[in-house]
Amino acid sequence: MATTQQKPARKRLIGGPGMLLVWFYGVMVVGAVSRSAYQIATEFDRAPLAYSLSAVAGVVYGFITYTLVRGGERARRAALVCCAAELAGVLIVGTWTLIEPSAFPDATVWSDYGMGYVFIPVLLPLSAMYWLRRARTLTP
Numbered sequence: 031m032a033t034t035q036q037k038p039a040r041k042r043l044i045g046g047p048g049m050l051l052v053w054f055y056g057v058m059v060v061g062a063v064s065r066s067a068y069q070i071a072t073e074f075d076r077a078p079l080a081y082s083l084s085a086v087a088g089v090v091y092g093f094i095t096y097t098l099v100r101g102g103e104r105a106r107r108a109a110l111v112c113c114a115a116e117l118a119g120v121l122i123v124g125t126w127t128l129i130e131p132s133a134f135p136d137a138t139v140w141s142d143y144g145m146g147y148v149f150i151p152v153l154l155p156l157s158a159m160y161w162l163r164r165a166r167t168l169t170p
Contacts, residue, residue: 043101043109043165051158054150055095061147062088062139069136077136083123087139087151090116094158103166110162117155120144124152 044052066084074081090112097109124143127134137146144151 043098043106043162047157047161048098048165051154051161052095052098054154055091055098055158058091058139058147058150058154059088059095062091065139077134080134080136080138080141083119083138083140087116087119090119098158106162106165110159113155113158113162117152117159120152120155 062084066081066088069077069081070085094109094112094116097105097112120140120143123138123140127138127141134141139147140151143149144153
């Protein structure tokens with residue numbers, strides 16, 4: 031008699047508020063990637079650090095979106111780590127742009143804590159980290 035072990039179903043991370051997070055992260059992916067792609071292609075020599083940081087932000091947003099949609103405990107933990115790194119990036123770059131504005135001749139997604147994006151870059155990782163920590167205790 032052969033027994034097969036069934037893998038437990040992945041815990042959904044996009045139920046309720048998780049779906050709103052996916053939507054916001056999706057919008058941020060499009061905004062950050064399209065903005066940085068255009069700026070890197072047309073005027074990279076003007077502010078290479080700022081445009082590169084915007085591209086990195088877009089990649090981070092894309093990874094978090096993917097992990098939220100994928101679901102499961104490993105994806106939840108990966109998203110949580112990435113959100114913490116994103117928050118650190120927003121706080122570091124935001125502070126850097128206030129202390130040394132000449133280092134950024136043009137704004138990044140995370141400049142001034144995301145002021146150009148209505149502070150969504152600083153609020154989004156906080157909200158996502160709260161949701162992801164809460165999702166650990168929810169049943170699938």
